Amino acid sequence: MQRYNTKQIKVGKVAIGGDAPISVQSMTFSKTRDVKATLEQIQRLYFAGCDIVRCAVFNKEDITGLEQIKKESPLPIVADIHFNYAYALAVAKFVDAIRINPGNIGGKDRIKAVVEACKEHSIPIRIGVNSGSLEEQFEKAHGRSVKGMVESALYNIRLLEEFDFTDIAVSLKSSDVPKTMEAYRALRPLVDYPFHLGVTEAGTTFHATIKSAIALGGLLLEGIGDTMRVSITGELEEEIKVAKAILQDTGRQKSGxxxxxxxxxxxxxxxxxxxxxxxxxxxxxxxxxxxxxxxxxxxxxxxxxxxxxxxxxxxxxxxxxxxxxxxxxxxxxxxxxxxxxxxxxxxxxxxxxx
CATH class of the missing domain: 3.30.413.10 (Sulfite Reductase Hemoprotein, domain 1)
Structure with missing residues (x-):
């Protein structure tokens, strides 16, 4: 089964893209400033077979907590940044990757600052495009459509490239399964960066499992996808279990x-x-x-x-x-x-x- 050849990046010691195995990610739902609770969740994910974990950074206390968490985490840490680009600058010093949603982080100067920080510390950036939070110019021109999602991704990729930054992964998520699949398919021939697959706001276990099996499984069968998350409301180990099953049943991973x-x-x-x-x-x-x-x-x-x-x-x-x-x-x-x-x-x- 052929897979799209993509550029390889590294999140900590985990390779993404190229001929690397498709990695499984999840995200803690505790407040990151609660170091004990967050580390407990990371340990659960580690023993469930997770490869990479993402933690939210909403305030300065989260930054302090995440620095401590990074020291003890058995998994590479991706910092999830919304709205305040200064938080990305602060955590770039110790995390393994930054995830930003360009639609809500601010102007070109702020994105440039994040890029420079990531270059300095040799960590990648995931551009996270969501249909529900597109930049104003793309939503105004195309609505919350596949076209708008793809145009947003291309704009932000080119922006990072303009600053001579290419350690990039891209996600194009929607809560709508056909729209999610169409967006990934549309962007795939246009860039060679690795894709992070996911259906956002997928819901509780039953609904999220069905949506993810269709969208992620379908894309994997088409050779699209380098890393993935099955998003399930409040279910850490179940996310990993479903993701591993999708990888196995699509033939992308032989384990178990x-x-x-x-x-x-x-x-x-x-x-x-x-x-x-x-x-x-x-x-x-x-x-x-x-x-x-x-x-x-x-x-x-x-x-x-x-x-x-x-x-x-x-x-x-x-x-x-x-x-x-x-x-x-x-x-x-x-x-x-x-x-x-x-x-x-x-x-x-x-x-x-x-």
Missing amino acids: LNIISCPTCGRLQSDLMKAIKIVEEKTKHITMPLNVSVMGCVVNAIGEAKGADVAIAFGKGNGLVMRNGEVVAKLKESELVDRFLAELEDEIKLRQSK
Whole structure:
């Protein structure tokens, strides 16, 4: 699957663009001046598998807090700046990147000042264009449209380039899925900077998951995207979980299990839901990319199981455990999951030893 070739930048030690893996980002929702709470959230994100974290800077106390947070954070820190460009100048000394929304940070002189600070400390800038906060000239000319978003991005890219700055990433976010996708598609052929993908204000877990799967997953399948955030209201670990799933199911990242299970129907002759819950819980630590199958009836079970690395094929009161297409055990239903897990761990050890 071909991916657009983009310029590579670095946020701390994390490479973005070029041939670098697509990184997953999130953002703390605590007040950044609350160092303890913010660090706790960053730790949660780190253990969930996040690559980069963004923290809001709204006042001088946030600047002080962020400096302390940076010293203890296990993740690279992006400072999120709105309205007050002076905050960007202050934090550029110690953070790993700056995110600005050019539509609300002020005039050309202020953007130039931010650029000079970032150049001095060798950190990149993410230009964050949102359909809801375009510069007045673009909203007046084009409304909150894709055209307005793209024109805003191009204007601000050229502005940074005018100041001889090219360590840039770009995002074009809208709460509208088709508009988000169209904006990224429209800008992609025009610049070679890496793209940060996201749907802004996506909502709670259910709605944000659907919107992000469509928009981010669709763009990734088209080869567009270098880093991403799934924005979910108040759900840190869930953001990372959904993002990782999108990366895996689009084929952009091979990590962890791809669990294949059949839809529930009247043909079930086993407690498939119980088995799946146990399998998901007992295997969530696994990072090796493997296909596993847990199928609940004889109609599709054997065929799917033959194509999996390790599988359960349930029958009536009993079933088969299969490995690489071969039957390794025929057992009672109550014994199948334990044997499946044992075979899975053995398969992992075998592959690790090669």
